Amino acid sequence: MAMKQTIGQFAVLSALLTNPLAASPVISAVPAPKLQQSSAAENIRLNQLGFPPGAKKIAVILAVDDATGFSVVDAQTGKQVFTGKLQRADEKTWSGKSSWIAEFSRLSRPGNYYLEVAGAARSHPFRIQQEVYRDLAAASLTAFYFQRASSALGEEHAGIWARAAGHPDNQVQVHASAATASRPTGSLISASKGWYDAGDYNKYVVNSGITMGTLMSAFERFPQYFVAQALDIPEAGNGLPDILDEVQYNLEWLAAMQDPVDGGVYHKLTTASFEGMVAADQARAQRYVVQKTTAATLDFAAVMAQAARVYRPFQPAQSSQYLRAAQSAWQWAQENPDIRYRQSELNKHFDPDIGTGTYGDELLDDERIWAAAELLISTGDSRFGQVLENTDNQYLLPSWSQVKWLGLYSLLLHRDALQRVNSDSLDALEQQLLTAAAQLRTSSHSSPYRVAIGSDPHLFVWGSNAVAANQGILFIEAYRLSGDASFLRSAQDTLDYLLGRNATGYSFVTGFGHHTPQHPHHRLAAARPDLPPLPGFLVGGPNPGQQDDCEYPSDVADESYSDTQCSYASNEIAINWNAPLAYLANGLNALQENARDVD
8 A cells, every 4th residue: 555655654744754864063052032922833934844955945933022043953863953043024924923034045964853943942843855845746746636536546546545436427417508409408428537626526627727737737847757757546657657647537527528519618517506525426416517618618729739749759649639629629719709607697597507616707818828829839830820929928827717828838838849939929928927937036025934925915815825836837937948046946935835934834735744734625535534634735725805704813814724624715625726736846846856956
């Protein structure tokens, strides 16, 4: 049971505190500050996993009175190996706390450590290790395996989280809103496999779109790394990189969401209303495919066009099928350019009423740009280049409703192979990206936690952790284009934020760190309350909107997080949040394995 052993290692960092290496020279200790709480460890906010040897290493200390110094201690021997002065942050936290920065980047010797403020406050232990994010990187992808619909998860791969198959989806009804002459209302189709979208059991094309696009883009950036990576999934060893095996499990479902007659794509596969917090195999309500939409069809076209080139070296025949599906979807979207998903309007005209996630998108130009970009790269057809000629190249951080830059990232990656795009246009795109990354990097300096997302309370929206993770992708893209190591340091800062250097003190990834979500809004986890949460999932994060009416410890934007099952607004999981986490963690791991230093 390899997975069970591995997950156990993921979840309990203290169990890894063995065989620390010899310490580096000691600097004399300094007086301690007066701390806010007696729970001293909670006043020290840092990456709860640790750091690569060459990375920037900082912690944030929350205190009341002026503080002066800190030390880093070998967790095995108890000896100080580094001391330094604390730098007081000019800015208070948004909740009014004073903060200090402890930087110990010069400590690079691998080992297991904790940070201490002159003996009065001690952090949880952390590691310095070359591949410190290897397990996290793998788990962020294995999380998708745990989200599989239609398949049982065996103990060999799922360990203690083994479960029966849920939702075979081989008798899905065509909803009245999706009916055609060839597929009338109530007719049955098969659309099995795929990933559950989030904490619920439905499957949504729009959200699957950005998820698969992000994962395949990660593969395109770091192909050698992913070819060598081994995940604990049933398909491992079949000749296809494991990340592509996992993506293909969802691609097979996505392909079934296209009407084979006209090329249009159903918006979602769903029950009429959300099912209760029950095990997947006990959730048996009728499922429907609902209304074809332009957004879903264009997202489908983009994903299938990207898949056509990504899978071509491994599965040429399958690649051709993907490309044909993409072209058929593009044609439908050209003929139906403005069909939007408006659930309240749909329910006025069709039965049964649908009350699940909408993923409604009123602006469709970004989907059209993404699809055209991926089709241009995969086909070389000049008509797709014409769609891009007058594109507004202003940088906008990707999200499920704003996917333009997924396509523009791809254009920049493949620019050497493109003959249908003006070089000056690509130069302008690159400059837009680098300018946006530089502005975001600068903004982090005004955050008491020294992270980009912490500079603007308006960034703390539903799924704010995905905003942060996508910022991390931007920094990696900027580093790839410029070679400027400061962008890579900002990407590291972003991961530090997600793993504990934040206003809540949580590592937001289940099973990774000392203070992690224990009660995510996740039906698969809720069905087994006797087990720890499924590992490797990024929860939504602070959300001052608090749309779920649950109890929160704070209304302050960056502290507005509730580790309760009811809190779908801050503590749900979702595939489009895990995808940028996977890109960020695996990307940093790949760059470190290639001996690229973040120092």
